[in-house]
Amino acid sequence: MRKRRVLLLTAACCALAACNHAPTYQQPELLVAERFDPVDAPGGQRATEIGWERFFGDLQLKFLIASALANNRDLTASVARIEQARAQYRIQDAARLPQVNASAGASRTQAPLSQLEPELPPNDATFIFNQYNVQAVMASYELDFWGRVANLSEAARRRYLATVEGDRAFRLSLIASVAAAYYTIRAGEEGIELAEHTVAARQYALEIAKLRLDAGVTSSVDYDQAAILVTQAQTQLAELQRLTEQRRAQLNVLVGGPVQGQLPTARAIEDPGQFASLDAGLPSDLLTNRPDVLQAEQQLRASNADIGAARAAYFPRIALTGNFGYASPELGDLFKSGSQAWSVGGLISLPIFDAGLRQAQLGVAQARRDELVAVYQRTVQTAFSEVSEALIGRRRYQEQIVAQEAAVKSQRRLAEVAELRYENGISIYLEVVDARRNLFSAEQQLIQLRATALQNGVALYVALGGGLQP
Numbered sequence: 085m086r087k088r089r090v091l092l093l094t095a096a097c098c099a100l101a102a103c104n105h106a107p108t109y110q111q112p113e114l115l116v117a118e119r120f121d122p123v124d125a126p127g128g129q130r131a132t133e134i135g136w137e138r139f140f141g142d143l144q145l146k147f148l149i150a151s152a153l154a155n156n157r158d159l160t161a162s163v164a165r166i167e168q169a170r171a172q173y174r175i176q177d178a179a180r181l182p183q184v185n186a187s188a189g190a191s192r193t194q195a196p197l198s199q200l201e202p203e204l205p206p207n208d209a210t211f212i213f214n215q216y217n218v219q220a221v222m223a224s225y226e227l228d229f230w231g232r233v234a235n236l237s238e239a240a241r242r243r244y245l246a247t248v249e250g251d252r253a254f255r256l257s258l259i260a261s262v263a264a265a266y267y268t269i270r271a272g273e274e275g276i277e278l279a280e281h282t283v284a285a286r287q288y289a290l291e292i293a294k295l296r297l298d299a300g301v302t303s304s305v306d307y308d309q310a311a312i313l314v315t316q317a318q319t320q321l322a323e324l325q326r327l328t329e330q331r332r333a334q335l336n337v338l339v340g341g342p343v344q345g346q347l348p349t350a351r352a353i354e355d356p357g358q359f360a361s362l363d364a365g366l367p368s369d370l371l372t373n374r375p376d377v378l379q380a381e382q383q384l385r386a387s388n389a390d391i392g393a394a395r396a397a398y399f400p401r402i403a404l405t406g407n408f409g410y411a412s413p414e415l416g417d418l419f420k421s422g423s424q425a426w427s428v429g430g431l432i433s434l435p436i437f438d439a440g441l442r443q444a445q446l447g448v449a450q451a452r453r454d455e456l457v458a459v460y461q462r463t464v465q466t467a468f469s470e471v472s473e474a475l476i477g478r479r480r481y482q483e484q485i486v487a488q489e490a491a492v493k494s495q496r497r498l499a500e501v502a503e504l505r506y507e508n509g510i511s512i513y514l515e516v517v518d519a520r521r522n523l524f525s526a527e528q529q530l531i532q533l534r535a536t537a538l539q540n541g542v543a544l545y546v547a548l549g550g551g552l553q554p
Contacts, residue, residue, distance in 0.1 A: 107453075109385055131549055140263070235396065256546045305513070309514060370549065374547075383459070391450055405428075
């Protein structure tokens with residue numbers, strides 16, 4: 085009969101220990117379409133299947149990204165935050181097991197014998213008393229019948245996982261920032277090269293105009309217009325140099341400082357081998373691929389566990405304490421059976437009145453969960469929007485580049501014809517000025533379009549949750 089009672093008591097304790105008052109996690113309603121708009125034709129690999137080292141084709145860019153991932157100070161801080169969250173989880177999870185501390189002590193006491201035997205007359209006799217003890221002490225350990233400690237541990241674990249996803253999101257953002265800065269710099273360098281060539285050509289034309297003016301062949305108007313072309317090109321050259329140098333300084337911060345040594349050879353921005361081809365997949369893929377979406381989900385799951393812990397506060401808390409050890413006045417007899425000493429105690433705390441404190445704590449946890457539901461839904465919508473925009477950009481930028489290339493060819497022919505017409509006296513020099521100015525502007529616009537298209541390609545890779553493994 086006694087054995088049966090023990091078994092029933094054990095079963096009851098196990099049933100109580102299995103109680104968990106956290107709400108069951110349910111994925112919030114996602115207000116997004118079933119497919120991206122516009123529908124992207126399948127082809128290429130999924131972004132998560134391609135590590136950044138295989139995705140990018142430019143050796144110089146890959147070198148800079150590797151430097152950023154190794155040396156960026158913000159990334160170092162992000163890694164430290166992960167370690168903090170991991171330690172917090174381990175601290176909270178440790179409360180699920182009892183803590184046992186061992187101690188040992190020894191004391192020697194000397195006192196007058198009259199203190200021990202008050203009826204004896206006072207004299208100089210003394211007695212000496214030794215005491216030795218060794219014990220293991222279990223501090224206050226909460227029996228987690230209602231799942232309060234387990235839910236606190238689960239909340240800490242989910243927040244740790246959220247920091248891991250946050251770090252992954254930051255790494256992808258860092259890759260995108262380095263690539264965006266790099267392509268801006270490459271466009272600036274090509275624009276500077278074009279501007280320098282243009283300045284040299286216009287200075288030569290200005291010298292010819294001066295000779296023609298001195299010879300009385302042309303008027304001062306043609307000379308002044310040629311001079312204006314030179315100053316315009318010089319102004320644009322200085323602007324391109326300023327912007328490129330500023331962007332290079334920003335890139336140095338991203339990669340963790342000035343890069344030492346010679347950089348690998350860069351690809352021209354019109355080179356088609358800049359990226360691996362990507363397949364966008366379905367919107368549902370973002371829920372498992374995008375680190376910011378996964379981070380929001382982990383935070384939402386943590387809030388569910390917080391609700392469970394807040395609900396458990398309405399139930400009694402039961403804590404146990406105990407110790408076991410040996411005590412003896414003689415060191416040699418310390419570990420004999422007659423020297424054993426132990427104690428076991430329990431404490432139950434039953435909530436009666438707290439002026440609405442626990443109700444308010446539960447309300448805070450529930451409101452926090454409602455907030456994180458909205459945050460999660462907004463994160464998913466943002467992810468969907470970013471992919472859709474990048475897909476639209478991939479298609480439309482290519483169309484713009486093709487049209488702009490045709491415009492550059494047309495402007496170049498117009499400039500050549502305008503110069504022939506002027507040399508043959510058919511038109512005035514202003515026609516040449518306009519043609520050259522329009523050609524330079526069209527060429528610069530084509531460079532910027534190509535750079536923007538490359539930045540959009542990187543944005544698509546990141547928006548799809550691009551892989552971080554090489």
